[in-house]
Amino acid sequence: MRRWRQLLKLLPxxxxxxxxxxxxxxxxxxxxxxxxxxxxxxxASGWWTTxxxxxxxxxxxxxxxRDVLFRQGMGxxxxxxxxxxxxxxxxxxxIAALAAYALAWMNFRGRQLLLMTVIGLIVIPLQMTLIPVxxxxxALKISGTFPGVWLAHTGYGLxxxxxxxxxFFGALPRELFESAFIDGASPFTAFLRLTLPLSxxxxxxxxxxxxxxxxxxxLVSLVYLGGFARVAPLTVQLSNLVxxxxxxxxxxxxxAFVSMIVPMIVFFSLQRYFVRGILAGALKG
Amino acid sequence: xxKRLAVGLLLVGLxxxxxQGAVTIMVLWSGAELEAFQKVTAAFxxxxxxxxxxxxxxRELPGILxxxxxxxxxxxxxxxxxxxxxxxxxxxGALIPVGGIVDLTQFPKAFVDLATxxxxxxxxxxxxxxxxLVWYNPDALYAEGLAPAHTWNELxxxxxKLAARGKxxxxxxxxxxxxxxxxxxxxxxxxxxxxxxxxxYDQWVNHEIPWTxxxxxxxxxxxxxxxxxxxxxxxxxxxxxxxxxGDSPAVLWDKPPGAYLHRQATFIKSFIAGAHPELDLDxxxxxxxxxxxxxxxxTPLLGAGDLISAFRDTAEVRSFLQYLASPxxxxxxxxxxGKLATNVNVDPGIYPDKLTAEAAEILKGAEIFxxxxxxxxxxxxxxxxxxxxVLDYVSGVPLDRVLADIExxxxxxxxx
Amino acid sequence: xxxxxxxWLYLAxxxxxxxxxxxxxxxxxxRLSFYGPRSDVFVGFQNYVQAFTSQPMLIAFRNNLLWxxxxxxxxxxxxxxxxxxxxxxxxxxxxxxxxFLPMAISYVAAGxxxxxxxxxxxxxxxxxxxxxxxVVAVGGNPIGWLIERPWVNNLALIAVGVWVWTGFCMVILxxxxxxxxxxxxxxxxxxxxxxxxxxxxxxxxxxxxxxxVVTTTMIVFVxxxxxxxxxxxxxxxxxxxxxxxxxxxxxxxxxxxxxxxIAVILFLAIIPFLxxxxxxxxxxxxxx
Numbered sequence: 001m002r003r004w005r006q007l008l009k010l011l012p013x014x015x016x017x018x019x020x021x022x023x024x025x026x027x028x029x030x031x032x033x034x035x036x037x038x039x040x041x042x043x044a045s046g047w048w049t050t051x052x053x054x055x056x057x058x059x060x061x062x063x064x065x066r067d068v069l070f071r072q073g074m075g076x077x078x079x080x081x082x083x084x085x086x087x088x089x090x091x092x093x094x095i096a097a098l099a100a101y102a103l104a105w106m107n108f109r110g111r112q113l114l115l116m117t118v119i120g121l122i123v124i125p126l127q128m129t130l131i132p133v134x135x136x137x138x139a140l141k142i143s144g145t146f147p148g149v150w151l152a153h154t155g156y157g158l159x160x161x162x163x164x165x166x167x168f169f170g171a172l173p174r175e176l177f178e179s180a181f182i183d184g185a186s187p188f189t190a191f192l193r194l195t196l197p198l199s200x201x202x203x204x205x206x207x208x209x210x211x212x213x214x215x216x217x218x219l220v221s222l223v224y225l226g227g228f229a230r231v232a233p234l235t236v237q238l239s240n241l242v243x244x245x246x247x248x249x250x251x252x253x254x255x256a257f258v259s260m261i262v263p264m265i266v267f268f269s270l271q272r273y274f275v276r277g278i279l280a281g282a283l284k285g
Numbered sequence: 286x287x288k289r290l291a292v293g294l295l296l297v298g299l300x301x302x303x304x305q306g307a308v309t310i311m312v313l314w315s316g317a318e319l320e321a322f323q324k325v326t327a328a329f330x331x332x333x334x335x336x337x338x339x340x341x342x343x344r345e346l347p348g349i350l351x352x353x354x355x356x357x358x359x360x361x362x363x364x365x366x367x368x369x370x371x372x373x374x375x376x377x378g379a380l381i382p383v384g385g386i387v388d389l390t391q392f393p394k395a396f397v398d399l400a401t402x403x404x405x406x407x408x409x410x411x412x413x414x415x416x417x418l419v420w421y422n423p424d425a426l427y428a429e430g431l432a433p434a435h436t437w438n439e440l441x442x443x444x445x446k447l448a449a450r451g452k453x454x455x456x457x458x459x460x461x462x463x464x465x466x467x468x469x470x471x472x473x474x475x476x477x478x479x480x481x482x483x484x485x486y487d488q489w490v491n492h493e494i495p496w497t498x499x500x501x502x503x504x505x506x507x508x509x510x511x512x513x514x515x516x517x518x519x520x521x522x523x524x525x526x527x528x529x530x531g532d533s534p535a536v537l538w539d540k541p542p543g544a545y546l547h548r549q550a551t552f553i554k555s556f557i558a559g560a561h562p563e564l565d566l567d568x569x570x571x572x573x574x575x576x577x578x579x580x581x582x583x584t585p586l587l588g589a590g591d592l593i594s595a596f597r598d599t600a601e602v603r604s605f606l607q608y609l610a611s612p613x614x615x616x617x618x619x620x621x622x623g624k625l626a627t628n629v630n631v632d633p634g635i636y637p638d639k640l641t642a643e644a645a646e647i648l649k650g651a652e653i654f655x656x657x658x659x660x661x662x663x664x665x666x667x668x669x670x671x672x673x674x675v676l677d678y679v680s681g682v683p684l685d686r687v688l689a690d691i692e693x694x695x696x697x698x699x700x701x
Numbered sequence: 702x703x704x705x706x707x708x709w710l711y712l713a714x715x716x717x718x719x720x721x722x723x724x725x726x727x728x729x730x731x732r733l734s735f736y737g738p739r740s741d742v743f744v745g746f747q748n749y750v751q752a753f754t755s756q757p758m759l760i761a762f763r764n765n766l767l768w769x770x771x772x773x774x775x776x777x778x779x780x781x782x783x784x785x786x787x788x789x790x791x792x793x794x795x796x797x798x799x800x801f802l803p804m805a806i807s808y809v810a811a812g813x814x815x816x817x818x819x820x821x822x823x824x825x826x827x828x829x830x831x832x833x834x835x836v837v838a839v840g841g842n843p844i845g846w847l848i849e850r851p852w853v854n855n856l857a858l859i860a861v862g863v864w865v866w867t868g869f870c871m872v873i874l875x876x877x878x879x880x881x882x883x884x885x886x887x888x889x890x891x892x893x894x895x896x897x898x899x900x901x902x903x904x905x906x907x908x909x910x911x912x913x914v915v916t917t918t919m920i921v922f923v924x925x926x927x928x929x930x931x932x933x934x935x936x937x938x939x940x941x942x943x944x945x946x947x948x949x950x951x952x953x954x955x956x957x958x959x960x961x962x963i964a965v966i967l968f969l970a971i972i973p974f975l976x977x978x979x980x981x982x983x984x985x986x987x988x989x
Contacts, residue, residue: 013786020783021799024864028802030817030831031810040560043532046829047817099715106708114712115982116975121723122921123971125944127951128964129726134356136721143358155722158715160918164873167914170985187707201876209804209869216807222349227311227342235807239343240315246344246462247531247555248316249813256810263805264798271794348952355957373955377739462812463935520823523845527821536826543826665954676937680848690756697751698954 035253036060042250064254068241073229077237081262083146084221084233085214088153092210093203096158100165101191105177115166121159129156130223137224144231149224153217157210168202169195204273212263234259307336308601310593311353311363313346321621328617329608335601347664354379359596362605365408367660368399369667371594375402381598382407387610391628395654399661400592408594409610412624415644416550416587416657417475417575420534420557424569425542433573437479440576447545448516455511455518456544457525458533459676466672468530469508469679470659471587472548477504478585479578483653490658492666492699496692497685505684507578512679519544522679535560538569548575550589551644554623567639574647585653589660590627663698670694727968734961738954748962758963761941767855768862768926768942773919775863780870780915784878785904787871797875801868812932815861819846850939858940861929866922870915877911878904913981920974924967943967 033047038061041050050056068074103115133152134143142148172195180190196203218235225231232240238255242248314322319341326337340360342349347366353359354374365371374380382405389397389406400408419440421433429447434440447454459469478486481500488494489501515521519536520528534553536543538561547553557570564570577584593609595602608614615626620635625645636642648654659667670691678687737744752758783800787793806814820830821843828834833843846857881904889903905912927944934940936949943963951960 010789013789017783017786017790017796020779021796024803024867025799026831027814027818027864028806031814034817040562043535043560043829045827046831046834048831048834049827095714095718098711102708102711106711108708112979112982116979117724118719119917119921119975119978120968120971121719121727122918123924123967124723124727125925125927125947125964125967127948128730128961129722130352131355132726132729133722134352134358138356138358151718152722155718158718159723162715163918164914167910168877170982171910201879202873205872205876208872212804216805218807218809219345222342222345223352227340227349228338229341236341236343239809240319240341242343243316244313244318244344245531245552246529247559249531252810252813256806256813259807259810260802260805264802267798267801267805271797345952348948351952351955462933463931465935465937520821520826523821523843523848524823526848527845543823663954665950665956668953669949673937680850680938693756697755 031253031256034250035064035257036062038063039250064251065258067251068238068254068258071237071241073232073237076229077232077234078262080231081215081233081235084149084153084225085211087146088150088157088214089207089210091150092154092157092161093207095154096161096165096206097196097199097203098191099158100162100169101195103162103166104169104172105190105195106187118159118162118166122163126156126220134223143224144226144228146225146231149221152220152224153214156220157213161206161210164202164206165199168199172198200273204270208263208267208270211266215263216259306334306601307338308362308599308605309338309340309360310605311340311342311346311350311360313341313343313364313366315341315343318622321618324621325609325614325617328614329605332608333604335604337605354596361597361599361602362593362595365592365594367589367667368408368592368656369661369663371400371408371592372402373663374594375407379596380407380594381596383409383595383606386603386606388607391610391612391630393627393629393654395651395656396590396627399590399656400594408592409606410590410592410627411609411615412619412622413588413590413627413648414550414552415625415648416471416589417585418548418550418572418644419575420537420547420549420553420570420572421545422537422542422569423571425537426545429545431545433571434576435573436576437578443546444511444517448514452542453517453519453544454546456533456536456547457512457518458528458530459526459679460529461531464668464672466675467659467668468549469512469675470667470671471550471657472508472512473504473675474655474658475548475575475587476507476578477501477658478587478653478655479575479582480504480507482579482582483585483655486655486658490661492662492695496688496695502684502688505678505688509678509684513681522681526676526679531556532560538564551623551625551641554638554640570640572640572644583652585655586648586651587655587657588648589657591624662695665698666691666695670698730961730964733957734965736958736961738956738958740957744958748958749966751959752962752966757936757941758943758946760939761936761943761946764855764940764942765924765926768859768923769920771856771859772862772866772923772926773916775859776866776870776919777912777916779863779867780874781908781912783867783871784874785900787875788878797871800871803865804868806865808928808932811861811865811929815933819857821845821848847934847940848938854934854938854940858929858933861933862926865929866919870919873915874908874911877908881907910981910985913978917974917978921971924970 030047033050034042037047037050038059041059103111137143137148176194177190180194216235218239221233221236227236238259241251241255312322323339326339330336346364347370350363354377359379371380384406387409392410396410397406400406400410426432431443431446434443444454459466461467477489477500480503485494485500511517512525513522518525534547534549534557537545537547554566554570558564558566574584595606610628612628612630615628615631616635618624619626619631620637623637623641625641625648633642633645636645659671661667662671674687674691678684733740734748735743735745787796803811818831821833822828822830824837824843828837828843832846836844844853847854885903886899889899894902925944926942927948930936930940930942930945931948936945944967947960947963950956950963
């Protein structure tokens with residue numbers, strides 16, 4: 001009886017959540033279904049009609065995926081994407097966490113101004129920085145190299161990451177730090193042993209987003225690395241599938257899912273860090 | 286000081302790059318086009334031992350190339366987005382003249398002239414597309430008791446006849462993602478050539494006549510007479526604006542046909558084949574030349590082409606340019622893709638199908654040939670205001686306002 | 702904490718990177734904004750005058766304003782709603798992944814996806830776009846979702862933005878929501894507060910600072926929103942936005958002066974939101 005009442009109480013919640021999820025899923029579902037259809041069918045009938053029409057099902061095919069996956073250089077492109085994305089994410093988060101910690105818990109002149117500058121920099125369109133930065137890279141002879149791209153992505157990702165982390169660090173309770181310092185902890189110990197462990201959920205979210213943006217980037221790679229097959233990440237390879245007039249856009253359906261696999265794995269594996277209790281438990285003590 | 290140091294390091298970098306005995310080329314081709322181009326570079330390497338590193342940056346080429354040039358880091362050679370952009374790079378002093386490197390007598394004068402800035406030639410066309418074509422499904426058109434048009438009046442007659450029977454005469458698709466509108470500019474250019482003649486056309490390209498000129502207005506109006514007529518176009522004006530240019534001709538081969546005529550360049554053939562793999566291209570697909578309007582100007586042809594320019598003058602670059610211009614390279618390139626060769630010595634036997642060979646024959650016999658005007662104008666007009674203007678006009682904005690808007694953009698772009 | 706100059710050790714790497722990749726190029730951008738298209742002729746404020754007076758720019762300003770209101774409201778609102786509601790259901794992970802999914806899609810792919818939603822076909826033909834299929838099924842005429850100005854097409858583009866970015870707001874807000882001590886919520890429930898009061902008097906105050914961060918982030922993103930508009934309409938039919946103008950002026954029209962001026966305007970537009978943020982940070986520090 002009580003369980004029923006509980007269920008009834010939550011019914012509107014279930015309905016809203018499931019409805020929203022359905023709306024959100026529909027476009028991607030359309031893409032998924034389409035990725036299994038032959039090119040000529042995409043223009044002939046709506047993707048949703050194929051689901052309810054069993055006589056259509058034999059026409060579903062893996063050809064699009066075959067064309068995308070077994071293309072020359074695809075393995076190399078996956079590898080390049082990792083070579084670009086993983087170090088970038090680690091470097092960005094480390095630098096951002098250090099800076100955010102100082103901005104949240106250290107007193108010094110010009111702190112607010114610095115913070116303002118950091119937030120202001122989020123709005124800089126990175127397209128405007130390409131020419132000056134590329135000139136600098138040429139001078140340093142790191143254009144066309146992976147370290148160059150790591151640095152560039154880190155620079156572009158930092159402002160938002162510092163901002164997100166600074167906000168979270170700043171919300172940690174003061175007593176925590178005070179008791180730590182009374183116990184004789186150094187600022188760096190407090191950062192390493194206190195701030196970082198307490199901030200796992202936000203660090204995990206920040207890592208996911210930085211990973212995603214770098215993984216999906218096309219422009220920065222093209223400008224600083226170039227379009228050579230040897231260094232091209234997945235996005236460059238996939239955009240090359242389409243043809244200069246977009247004649248093979250149907251391949252994008254399969255390509256989109258191929259490029260989404262890794263970010264989704266990252267998201268799922270970091271999901272467990274979002275669970276409740278990390279901060280709540282700490283606050284109790 | 287820093288600048289000097291930077292320049293010094295840059296020079297060291299350049300010299301290091303040159304020593305490799307290789308050339309780099311930036312292209313926008315991808316998919317089948319990139320594969321075909323790699324066949325060309327492989328043949329070149331087999332012949333000369335010079336390696337070609339192909340950098341494919343896709344449709345973002347204009348932006349990437351401009352950035353790399355401005356930052357002092359251009360490739361050895363690059364496919365130019367169009368002659369207008371080539372002229373921009375010449376104005377920045379980035380390109381080397383190719384006149385002394387390549388034997389230009391192998392090309393029709395029209396193509397050499399298009400790559401000429403201030404008397405010097407800065408690029409070579411390795412292939413061309415013919416734009417003045419109206420595609421049709423022979424079975425469907427003849428079933429209606431109609432035949433290809435040889436004059437504008439015949440074309441209008443076919444259009445009206447079909448509409449009167451409750452059929453839709455034209456399939457038009459102006460959507461092309463970020464480049465939406467360009468198929469409409471091709472229509473207007475073709476009409477402009479046929480109603481105002483090549484000289485006024487050139488003046489229009491150079492902004493020596495304003496966009497509000499009666500001749501420009503007339504070209505828009507003739508285009509609008511077909512495309513703005515809800516009964517003449519598949520899906521009406523909303524259809525013309527919404528349907529992707531590559532998807533649009535497919536309905537000609539639907540059963541029953543959704544439309545009967547489609548004006549587009551030679552490259553549309555691959556889209557038709559993609560949407561209807563069952564078709565026999567030599568039998569089921571046909572085109573006629575966009576018919577003359579004012580008899581005074583005959584049947585001029587509109588086209589576009591693939592232009593290659595060089596940023597550095599080295600022995601390897603020279604040798605590669607010479608090879609790209611040769612009938613051998615063009616045979617590989619055009620044979621694989623069904624593009625039209627520009628070298629007059631190319632054997633017509635290279636073409637993969639009857640349609641392409643026919644188009645190549647038509648292009649060769651051109652009395653008046655003009656390049657796609659929007660590719661020659663400054664990008665702010667040719668790849669900006671003109672595209673937008675076409676879309677605005679078809680979507681119902683009054684023509685005078687459309688032309689005034691383009692004129693305003695043109696004044697800013699061409700300078701005083 | 703006050704510990705001499707040690708803070709510079711923490712800040713140095715970030716400052717170096719920001720300096721090289723953002724501050725120095727920004728200074729260069731400000732300089733170029735006073736020069737002509739090829740950065741060789743000094744033109745004073747001419748680029749700014751053009752940016753504030755030309756018809757296409759005025760339309761872009763209007764659209765950015767529309768984005769600012771609608772996009773921010775929906776992304777933050779839905780993100781908050783989901784963060785709160787999902788906490789109550791067991792299948793939270795699954796739904797979260799679904800909402801997050803669009804964030805993992807590159808913008809080129811997003812353009813293709815929405816093609817399957819917005820595509821127009823005449824009423825006589827089979828519909829291949831889902832929205833028009835629904836419209837036709839209920840007896841309407843197919844709609845040119847990206848053509849009809851000024852509301853339908855702009856809102857259609859904003860909808861794509863909301864679809865992509867709600868996942869971001871949800872993830873951040875949910876992480877913060879999980880930080881609300883359970884005892885606080887339980888105590889309020891025992892005191893007889895209903896869910897709505899709980900939301901207003903416990904959740905919102907607790908999430909205030911995160912909400913401000915998420916809202917600020919969305920506003921900043923709206924100011925530089927570009928890729929969705931670029932792939933779907935490139936600003937045709939009065940759908941242009943400021944950052945797309947900048948991209949076109951710079952990458953396609955080679956007008957570095959005007960592009961730089963537009964970038965500077967974007968930067969200036971963020972200042973009011975900066976001030977609000979700094980006030981908030983001060984307040985946060987005063988109470989903790």
